[in-house]
Amino acid sequence: MSARIKATGLTLDVPIFLQREREPEHEGKGWAGIFRGAAFDPPRRRLTRLLDDLNFDVQEGDRLAILGRNGAGKSTLLRVLNRVYQPTSGSLQVEGSCQALLNMSLGFNGEATVRENIFLRGVAMGLRSSFLADQVEPILDFSGLRAKVGHRLRTLSAGQKMRLGFAISTSIQHDIMLMDEWVGAGDSDFMAKAKERMQNRVGGSKIVVLASHSMGLLRDICNKGIVLEGGRLVYAGDVMGSLKFYQGLMARVRAAGDAQDEGVEDSGAGAPFGAFEEIRAEGPGRFLVRGWMVDNHGVAHEGLVLEVDGGRYPAHGFERVMRPDVMRHFGLSSDACGFLARVDIPGLSSLAEMPAGLRLLGGVDTESADAELRIAPAVRAAVGRG
Amino acid sequence: MTDAQDVQKNVPIKHSARGGFWQELAISLRNPEFWAMSSWLDILVRARKSRLGILWLMAPALVYVYGLGFFFASMQGQPLAKFAAHVGLGAMVFRTLMSTIVGSANVFIASQSFIMDGHVRLTDYLLQSLAKSFFDFCMYLPIVVIALVTFRQVDPVGLLLAPFTLALLYVNALWISAVFSLIGARFADFGQLLSNASVFLFLLTPIIWYPDMMPADSTRGQLMRFNPFYHFVSLFRGPILGEPVEPMTYWFLGVMTVGGLVLATFAYRRYARFVPLWI
Numbered sequence: 001m002s003a004r005i006k007a008t009g010l011t012l013d014v015p016i017f018l019q020r021e022r023e024p025e026h027e028g029k030g031w032a033g034i035f036r037g038a039a040f041d042p043p044r045r046r047l048t049r050l051l052d053d054l055n056f057d058v059q060e061g062d063r064l065a066i067l068g069r070n071g072a073g074k075s076t077l078l079r080v081l082n083r084v085y086q087p088t089s090g091s092l093q094v095e096g097s098c099q100a101l102l103n104m105s106l107g108f109n110g111e112a113t114v115r116e117n118i119f120l121r122g123v124a125m126g127l128r129s130s131f132l133a134d135q136v137e138p139i140l141d142f143s144g145l146r147a148k149v150g151h152r153l154r155t156l157s158a159g160q161k162m163r164l165g166f167a168i169s170t171s172i173q174h175d176i177m178l179m180d181e182w183v184g185a186g187d188s189d190f191m192a193k194a195k196e197r198m199q200n201r202v203g204g205s206k207i208v209v210l211a212s213h214s215m216g217l218l219r220d221i222c223n224k225g226i227v228l229e230g231g232r233l234v235y236a237g238d239v240m241g242s243l244k245f246y247q248g249l250m251a252r253v254r255a256a257g258d259a260q261d262e263g264v265e266d267s268g269a270g271a272p273f274g275a276f277e278e279i280r281a282e283g284p285g286r287f288l289v290r291g292w293m294v295d296n297h298g299v300a301h302e303g304l305v306l307e308v309d310g311g312r313y314p315a316h317g318f319e320r321v322m323r324p325d326v327m328r329h330f331g332l333s334s335d336a337c338g339f340l341a342r343v344d345i346p347g348l349s350s351l352a353e354m355p356a357g358l359r360l361l362g363g364v365d366t367e368s369a370d371a372e373l374r375i376a377p378a379v380r381a382a383v384g385r386g
Numbered sequence: 387m388t389d390a391q392d393v394q395k396n397v398p399i400k401h402s403a404r405g406g407f408w409q410e411l412a413i414s415l416r417n418p419e420f421w422a423m424s425s426w427l428d429i430l431v432r433a434r435k436s437r438l439g440i441l442w443l444m445a446p447a448l449v450y451v452y453g454l455g456f457f458f459a460s461m462q463g464q465p466l467a468k469f470a471a472h473v474g475l476g477a478m479v480f481r482t483l484m485s486t487i488v489g490s491a492n493v494f495i496a497s498q499s500f501i502m503d504g505h506v507r508l509t510d511y512l513l514q515s516l517a518k519s520f521f522d523f524c525m526y527l528p529i530v531v532i533a534l535v536t537f538r539q540v541d542p543v544g545l546l547l548a549p550f551t552l553a554l555l556y557v558n559a560l561w562i563s564a565v566f567s568l569i570g571a572r573f574a575d576f577g578q579l580l581s582n583a584s585v586f587l588f589l590l591t592p593i594i595w596y597p598d599m600m601p602a603d604s605t606r607g608q609l610m611r612f613n614p615f616y617h618f619v620s621l622f623r624g625p626i627l628g629e630p631v632e633p634m635t636y637w638f639l640g641v642m643t644v645g646g647l648v649l650a651t652f653a654y655r656r657y658a659r660f661v662p663l664w665i
Binding site: 086098107108119123126129 | 503
């Protein structure tokens with residue numbers, strides 16, 4: 001069976017409840033007024049248009065990126081595609097079995113055991129219990145919860161619940177996969193497994209729809225993209241064009257005054273990504289690092305820290321390097337995203353003495369730098385031979 | 387990685403576009419796994435928290451039949467054996483219906499995470515609340531059987547009629563849960579209202595008293611006859627204990643069943659799609 005998603009004039013109106021904003025001068029000062037207002041003001045009901053006349057067509061083999069600021073309607077659109085919200089008007093055609101990886105820690109019965117919850121979630125996904133009986137063991141293995149099988153679910157940690165939810169949700173292959181950000185959190189051992197499983201699932205899906213702010217991820221996975229703004233479709237095309245359009249949009253938003261716009265602040269602006277491409281010894285205790293780094297809005301930052309054996313060594317002597325190749329790849333608006341910087345590590349005289357587990361972390365400044373840049377094979381080969 | 391999961395034939399075509407009430411109900415009945423399992427788990431979990439386990443679930447029946455029954459039997463000068471059977475059958479029908487109603491008013495909100503995860507065949511959740519109330523019904527059975535055995539004047543024909551009355555009861559429970567669950571999803575305080583009203587309705591229904599204390603021409607008698615629970619209880623209990631069933635009861639329940647099912651069909655078609663937005 002072929003898979004396809006076709007939306008024509010898709011519109012969703014949602015009733016929302018507003019609390020009346022009171023004039024401050026009528027109100028008692030401090031918290032008393034707030035609580036009195038909360039107690040006696042009934043909320044008002046108003047219709048809000050979350051999605052406005054969307055038209056798009058996703059064919060088999062497409063990997064669709066949904067871009068947009070916070071509140072632009074990305075998650076809502078995924079819920080509509082998952083058939084949770086019915087469109088107010090317009091039509092939506094979804095062919096193929098569909099699995100959404102939206103909130104995986106939910107949908108459990110906290111008092112039931114892990115094994116019972118595997119069955120509960122499985123049948124809620126529409127699987128047969130006879131089929132699930134064979135799946136219990138692989139799911140337990142994958143989530144690493146074999147020792148917990150008879151425990152009540154509420155005794156598990158949040159991370160363990162997430163692992164269990166992930167293992168169940170991804171236990172079978174569907175035609176269409178809907179994702180809100182890339183899933184997977186937990187210890188590094190589980191992350192490695194989760195990454196492999198996700199790549200398999202994404203590879204095996206006929207259609208993938210991924211909403212994310214992470215440009216590197218979208219560039220890696222998707223081939224098509226749409227950009228939403230205020231519930232409207234403002235761009236549709238290939239993923240490069242979409243990323244470029246989105247970054248243009250973000251640049252205009254920043255120029256218009258980023259202070260009011262919380263979308264810029266909390267949508268992962270402080271989460272740069274990039275590559276650590278080269279490391280050279282420049283003299284005793286001084287090393288030169290080269291690579292590129294950009295955040296999810298296309299802004300290049302200058303905070304770099306080299307982490308060696310758990311010690312943080314801030315970089316200095318930061319130099320910009322033009323990287324038109326990176327700009328083209330991600331559809332950036334500027335090519336000033338490469339860097340060349342120096343790190344002093346007293347006591348290390350050569351690269352051969354550098355331990356292999358080094359990481360280059362990027363961020364807005366050296367204090368807050370915590371995003372690991374991808375390490376190129378050349379760096380790996382250069383260090384840790386001593 | 388042990389991937390036995392690429393078994394395409396086991397991959398269901400999960401949610402087709404939403405159908406009408408009866409169509410979805412038919413699919414739910416053909417695929418009972420989700421609602422049967424989730425309601426069973428809810429019940430087990432309730433019992434598991436305590437040391438006495440499933441025995442606790444029988445406690446309400448014991449309290450009603452032999453606690454309240456004993457107290458009010460002596461107050462009204464009735465023999466306990468007769469009064470216990472009267473209270474037992476009445477309370478059993480009342481609790482079953484009332485727990486369906488209260489349960490269904492909250493069922494969508496309680497199942498929020500499943501609904502938001504894409505399991506949107508809402509009839510599944512209705513059947514889940516019916517299954518739970520049926521379990522409550524079964525928990526009454528042992529005590530009621532004891533009460534009937536000690537009463538010793540049970541009408542065997544009435545007993546044969548009981549399953550049919552029960553079926554009618556559940557047809558009504560179905561539409562009630564469909565309508566009330568939609569109202570409960572839209573107005574979160576509806577469940578609260580119902581649990582408050584349940585005490586009043588319990589006392590208004592002739593469970594711990596006899597309906598002949600309220601003649602039809604009195605105001606109180608009319609109030610009693612406006613109470614649907616009265617009709618359900620008397621239709622179920624009357625034939626078994628040899629108590630009279632008023633002709634009005636048949637009319638009342640007949641009209642209510644048909645009217646309710648029609649109402650549920652329309653309400654579900656019109657409002658079911660809003661449920662994910664409301665909760």
